[in-house]
Amino acid sequence: MIRALYFVLLSALFISSQTEPINSQPQRFSAFKINNTQNARSCAYTVSIRTSCFSPRYTRDQISLSFGDAYGYQVYAPRLDNPYTRTFERCSVDTFQVHGPCTYQICYLYLYRRGYDGWIPESVEVYGYNTRPAMFYFNTRIPRDTWYGFNYCRGHYGGASAST
Numbered sequence: 001m002i003r004a005l006y007f008v009l010l011s012a013l014f015i016s017s018q019t020e021p022i023n024s025q026p027q028r029f030s031a032f033k034i035n036n037t038q039n040a041r042s043c044a045y046t047v048s049i050r051t052s053c054f055s056p057r058y059t060r061d062q063i064s065l066s067f068g069d070a071y072g073y074q075v076y077a078p079r080l081d082n083p084y085t086r087t088f089e090r091c092s093v094d095t096f097q098v099h100g101p102c103t104y105q106i107c108y109l110y111l112y113r114r115g116y117d118g119w120i121p122e123s124v125e126v127y128g129y130n131t132r133p134a135m136f137y138f139n140t141r142i143p144r145d146t147w148y149g150f151n152y153c154r155g156h157y158g159g160a161s162a163s164t
Contacts, residue, residue: 025140035074043102043129045075046095052120052139053091061115063088065098067106067126067134070153075100088119106134110149113142 047065063081068074077098081087087094106126113119121138128134142148 035072042099045098045100045129046127047077047080047098048093048095048125048127049080049088050093050122050124051088051090052122055088055090055120056117058083058086058089059115059117059119061088061113061117061119063119064112065109065124066112066147067103067109069103069105070107071104073101073103075103088121102129103131105131107153108149108151109134109136110147111138111142112145112147114145116144 049065059081060083061081062079065077065080066074075098077096077100080094080096086092106128109124109126111121111124118141120141123138124136126134136150138149
């Protein structure tokens with residue numbers, strides 16, 4: 001009985017330590033590289049990006065996205081922006097269908113912004129095959145020409161040692 005209770009308590013501690021964020025603010029990650037993860041299966045992801053109401057009314061910035069798991073599976077979505085379709089307008093939500101390798105639980109997400117308008121995302125939510133939804137809160141201006149976001153992979157892969 002005590003052994004079972006001890007196991008339940010240890011399991012709860014382990015699970016809670018896996019879901020607590022390492023940092024509550026997005027970070028610049030200049031060492032981040034897009035990799036060429038190959039996977040026989042391709043999975044579909046729904047990415048929902050909410051633009052802050054403090055963002056410029058519209059943006060001409062070029063916005064790219066990358067996310068992945070602790071095992072090196074990475075999804076890359078270049079150039080999600082399209083100023084002709086009113087993508088990333090202030091106080092809006094844009095939803096994209098992205099395809100890439102099937103991942104385990106998504107634990108990192110980075111945005112890349114090129115341009116001068118100063119787009120501000122509020123949050124990014126990723127829904128994928130066989131994973132819990134992953135939510136990342138930004139609510140800050142993305143620095144220009146650098147990957148910027150969150151890595152909750154707890155010292156695992158997280159894209160740091162990927163090759164281009």
